Amino acid sequence: MAPDRCGPDVADGPIAYRYRRMPHVESGMIVGLFGGSFNPPHQGHALVAEIALRRLGLDQLWWIVTPGNPLKSHSNLAPLAERLEKCEAIASDPRIKVTAFELTLGTSYTARTLDSIKARNPDARFVWIMGADNLAGFHRWQRWRHIATTFPIAVIDRPGSTLSYLSSKMARTFDYARIDEDDAGVLWMKKAPAWTFIHGPRSTLSSTALREAAGK
C-alpha cells in the first residue's frame, strides 16, 4: 500500500516495535478500535475506554494513537512517542492495547486503517469507537460512508455533543442503521452499517483545555 499523508511524528525517532505492529487478536475475539490524537490523553479517554469495554462486551480495546489527525493542525502535536507513553500510563485495563500501527501502514486515514484491519483479521469482530463530538464532523472524514459500512460504530456521549446524533449528517444518513443502546452488547454481531449512541457517565475533560492550561 502506498503511504499517504501522515503526521510529522514519522520523523520523531524510533517507536518500539510493539507499537508499530498491529496487535495480535485471536479468532472470534471482539475488538474495540479507539482512535485518537491523545494530545495529551486524559481521564475522559479512560472513561470512554471503560464504557466501551463494559457496554460493548469487548475482549480487547485497541487504543490507536494516530500519527496525526488528517483534519487537525499538527503544529502543536506532541511527539508520537510521548503520546504513547502517556496513554500507557492512563490505560489500566489489561484488555487495552496501546498501539501506533498506522505508522507502519503509512496512513492516518481511518478508512484505510479499517480496510487493513479487516483484511488481516477475517475471523475477529471489530467495532469503531468515537466520542460524540466526532459524529458531528464525521461526514468530512475521507470515505466516511465506507467507514460506516466496514465495521459497526459505537458513539460515546460527550458534554456539548449529546444532540449530535439527531443532527449530524452521518446520523441522518444512517438513521435506519442505528440500534438501541440497550443492544450495544450485540453491536459487534451486526453487519455494518450499524451504530449506536451510548449515554452514561460523562467527562468534560479535553486535550485542548489541558494544553491551554499548560500554556501550549
Ligand SMILES: Nc1ncnc2c1ncn2[C@@H]1O[C@H](COP(=O)(O)OP(=O)(O)OP(=O)(O)O)[C@@H](O)[C@H]1O
Ligand atoms: N471527554 C470526552 N468524552 C467523550 N469522548 C471523548 C472525550 N475526550 C475525547 N473523546 C473522544 O476520544 C477520541 C480521541 O479524542 P482526542 O484525542 O481528539 O481528544 P480531545 O480531548 O477531543 O482533543 P482536542 O481537544 O485536542 O480536540 C475521540 O473519538 C473523541 O471524540
Ligand SMILES: O=C(O)c1ccc[n+]([C@@H]2O[C@H](COP(=O)([O-])O)[C@@H](O)[C@H]2O)c1
Ligand atoms: O480518516 C479521516 O479522514 C479522519 C478524519 C478525522 C479523524 N480521523 C481519525 O479519528 C480518530 C479521532 O481523532 P481525534 O483527533 O478526534 O482524536 C483518529 O483515529 C483520527 O485519525 C480520521
